[in-house]
Amino acid sequence: VKPLPRPVSRRRVLQAALLSSLAACSTHRTHRAAPPPTSTSLGTTSTTSLVEIPVRDPATRVDILLLQTSGSLEHYASGIYTQVAGLDVAGRTGLIPLLTAFATHHADHAAALETATLQAGGRTVTQPNAMLSEAAMRLLPGLTSAVDVLEFLYGVELLSASTHRQNVGLFSDPGHNGFVMGIGGVEARHMTVLGSRIAALDEAQRGAWPPWPASGLPPPPAGLQPGVGL
Amino acid sequence: MAGVHTGTASTAVLSGDLALLDYLVGLELAVATVYGEGARLLTSPAAVSAAAAFHAHHAAHAAALVALLAGSGASPGPNRDLLTNLAASLQVLTDENAELSLLYSLEEELAATYEWALGRLTGTPAQQEAAAILTVEGQHAVALGTFLDKPLSELIVSFQGVTGYLVPADFGITTLG
Numbered sequence: 001v002k003p004l005p006r007p008v009s010r011r012r013v014l015q016a017a018l019l020s021s022l023a024a025c026s027t028h029r030t031h032r033a034a035p036p037p038t039s040t041s042l043g044t045t046s047t048t049s050l051v052e053i054p055v056r057d058p059a060t061r062v063d064i065l066l067l068q069t070s071g072s073l074e075h076y077a078s079g080i081y082t083q084v085a086g087l088d089v090a091g092r093t094g095l096i097p098l099l100t101a102f103a104t105h106h107a108d109h110a111a112a113l114e115t116a117t118l119q120a121g122g123r124t125v126t127q128p129n130a131m132l133s134e135a136a137m138r139l140l141p142g143l144t145s146a147v148d149v150l151e152f153l154y155g156v157e158l159l160s161a162s163t164h165r166q167n168v169g170l171f172s173d174p175g176h177n178g179f180v181m182g183i184g185g186v187e188a189r190h191m192t193v194l195g196s197r198i199a200a201l202d203e204a205q206r207g208a209w210p211p212w213p214a215s216g217l218p219p220p221p222a223g224l225q226p227g228v229g230l
Numbered sequence: 231m232a233g234v235h236t237g238t239a240s241t242a243v244l245s246g247d248l249a250l251l252d253y254l255v256g257l258e259l260a261v262a263t264v265y266g267e268g269a270r271l272l273t274s275p276a277a278v279s280a281a282a283a284f285h286a287h288h289a290a291h292a293a294a295l296v297a298l299l300a301g302s303g304a305s306p307g308p309n310r311d312l313l314t315n316l317a318a319s320l321q322v323l324t325d326e327n328a329e330l331s332l333l334y335s336l337e338e339e340l341a342a343t344y345e346w347a348l349g350r351l352t353g354t355p356a357q358q359e360a361a362a363i364l365t366v367e368g369q370h371a372v373a374l375g376t377f378l379d380k381p382l383s384e385l386i387v388s389f390q391g392v393t394g395y396l397v398p399a400d401f402g403i404t405t406l407g
Binding site for chain 1: 283284286287288289290291294341344345346348349351352354355357358361362363364365366368369370371372373376382383385386387388389390391
């Protein structure tokens with residue numbers, strides 16, 4: 001019986017890249033002029049505190065960076081859903097219950113990732129991803145119809161689901177694979193709801209915002225790169 | 231961990247990831263069979279269209295997993311034990327809603343099974359394929375559940391869990407746990 005291939009060298013390369021980005025992120029955090037909106041300020045809560053625990057080894061440090069990046073993404077998603085739910089267009093189009101439900105899911109994901117980060121020996125990330133938040137702030141004023149809102153949030157979910165799937169196989173602790181897909185799987189479900197609603201409003205858009213991949217298999221994940229926006 | 235698979239057509243003795251992948255292929259092919267046999271009960275255009283797509287998706291999932299089994303000697307077919315288990319249910323289904331309910335349950339069980347499998351697979355390609363397929367099974371469940379007018383809170387909870395996963399021992403595979 002032939003064993004399955006194991007891309008060990010790829011992992012080593014990734015570890016080196018991630019450790020470099022860790023250093024870069026520390027600098028970025030120090031010099032950031034103004035903090036982005038936090039999920040706390042947008043109405044959700046955070047239940048963990050910042051605790052610095054020495055990391056055990058480089059492989060664990062990779063795990064921590066992946067978890068921190070995902071955590072920042074989930075804080076961003078939760079916050080942006082809450083923010084969009086507060087827009088006039090959400091009230092006019094009856095989307096508020098959907099948006100608040102999905103915001104809660106993302107807040108739960110963020111909290112779980114904070115716990116996992118802490119358990120891995122890292123410092124929790126309690127802020128929304130800075131890069132994504134900055135980009136979203138420019139887009140929010142342009143959301144004037146239900147389709148605008150749904151398409152924007154579909155993009156949020158696609159990035160989130162892709163990021164979690166992208167991380168599978170990169171963790172030194174294999175238990176994290178199932179953990180992150182317990183989150184990524186839910187975000188794919190969100191995509192189905194959003195994509196279906198887009199198609200119901202404008203069938204011509206189904207191809208651009210598919211409720212499920214036409215082939216039955218999603219394309220290779222193009223998620224947030226580890227460390228970006230922390 | 232080695233197992234002789236009575237649930238699928240594979241006669242090879244497989245272990246570890248290969249045994250689990252072989253099991254998953256058997257499930258995919260069995261569910262594809264159920265889609266095929268139940269198609270006659272579907273009448274609404276949206277359900278017919280979605281079910282046809284999902285039927286093809288399961289065949290695609292099986293093919294993707296079979297690619298990971300290349301060289302192992304495995305030649306899995308539909309999981310016979312699952313089909314036997316479902317045979318009685320399939321015979322009493324008489325309308326679209328009943329068929330959609332069965333398919334919905336199967337999709338939820340498949341999604342949970344991939345979540346369970348991710349905790350056991352050790353090779354990166356197998357983990358990544360399982361992760362990709364997991365997302366799609368969950369999407370199928372949401373679509374089918376929507377046809378059944380299930381509330382959103384039932385279709386999507388905060389985390390994909392393993393509750394309801396298809397336990398290998400119940401479907402002819404006694405060594406996977």
